[in-house]
Amino acid sequence: xxxxxxxxxxxxxxxxxxxxxxxxxxxxxxxxxxxxxxxxxxxxxxxxxxxxxxxxxxxxxxxxxxxxxxxxxxxxxxxxxxxxxx
Amino acid sequence: xxxxxxxxxxxxxxxxxxxxxxxxxxxxxxxxxxxxxxxxxxxxxxxxxxxxxxxxxxxxxxxxxxxxxxxxxxxxxxxxxxxxxxxxxxxxxxxxxxxxxxxxxxxxxxxxxxxxxxxxxxxxxxxxxxxxxxxxxxxxxxxxxxxxxxxxxxxxxxxxxxxxxxxxxxxxxxxxxxxxxxxxxxxxxxxxxxxxxxxxxxxxxxxxxxxxxxxxxxxxxxxxxxxxxxxxxxxxxxxxxxxxxxxxxxxxxxxx
Numbered sequence: 001x002x003x004x005x006x007x008x009x010x011x012x013x014x015x016x017x018x019x020x021x022x023x024x025x026x027x028x029x030x031x032x033x034x035x036x037x038x039x040x041x042x043x044x045x046x047x048x049x050x051x052x053x054x055x056x057x058x059x060x061x062x063x064x065x066x067x068x069x070x071x072x073x074x075x076x077x078x079x080x081x082x083x084x085x086x
Numbered sequence: 087x088x089x090x091x092x093x094x095x096x097x098x099x100x101x102x103x104x105x106x107x108x109x110x111x112x113x114x115x116x117x118x119x120x121x122x123x124x125x126x127x128x129x130x131x132x133x134x135x136x137x138x139x140x141x142x143x144x145x146x147x148x149x150x151x152x153x154x155x156x157x158x159x160x161x162x163x164x165x166x167x168x169x170x171x172x173x174x175x176x177x178x179x180x181x182x183x184x185x186x187x188x189x190x191x192x193x194x195x196x197x198x199x200x201x202x203x204x205x206x207x208x209x210x211x212x213x214x215x216x217x218x219x220x221x222x223x224x225x226x227x228x229x230x231x232x233x234x235x236x237x238x239x240x241x242x243x244x245x246x247x248x249x250x251x252x253x254x255x256x257x258x259x260x261x262x263x264x265x266x267x268x269x270x271x272x273x274x275x276x277x278x279x280x281x282x283x284x285x286x287x288x289x290x291x292x293x294x295x296x297x298x299x300x301x302x303x304x305x306x307x308x309x310x311x312x313x314x315x316x317x318x319x320x321x322x323x324x325x326x327x328x329x330x331x332x333x334x335x336x337x338x339x340x341x342x
Contacts, residue, residue, distance in 0.1 A: 006118070054217035055141040058209070062225035067311060070232070074318040085327070 041065030195237020202230035210304035214293035220303025228311035259306025
């Protein structure tokens, strides 16, 4: 029973990661992509937790769903401003 | 190299990687099983070193030299960003305008900031005991500070974030790790050897050099992320082209 529950959790998080990653690839607007990437980071953190790797999950959560999207959003803002000027 | 030759090299590389990967997977312990040859040895070594968190024992004791490499990669990456995103000639620094923030966002950010900061420091300090450590805690501390930007505005963030000090702390953190490693040599053992008393298992002061190395990495990572985001924020909010600035001012006047 417990093993079946574990498997179900692993499969569910894998499916979520696959869906979020596909969505991140198909999203063409970088600003929206940052938000999807943040969701993907959350999904990966969940997957690592389910696979009993909480250390990696913490790193993933902090970097993947907070720092990376913020850096992308700041870059998009700057690039758009420069484009408008040209 | 022509396009054709590039494709051949790519195919050869992919095939080689696929073959090695398949061969490795065939001899791996089955997924979810109870047989973990490496894990068992790592746990045994961690228990001998009285470090409750085996992952920290692997990262900061059994393979501390690998972590020095990883820490240096982050250090080099941030150094590169600092050089690339500097203010160049023809660019001017402007004072960002205060921004208005919805009161709900402001309340939430102000309430969460001290909590997030505390959690970050807790994660750094308890690296030898529970999941987390210098890297994870360091990133949490750095992101917690940026709640000031989300909840108040850029000027409030700037007031608590003298970038020069964080750049210094970044270098000190990186240097502390190297020096702690050299302490192992001075004690007559190997570089980055765990030479300190190991303490009582599952207490804050256990694990010998593991908590100290964690503190060094925590300092380095927290400052590195702060410096990194400071450069990105400065480019997006503070640094403008001299030509562009004149145009923006003109546009603003037209709108008014």
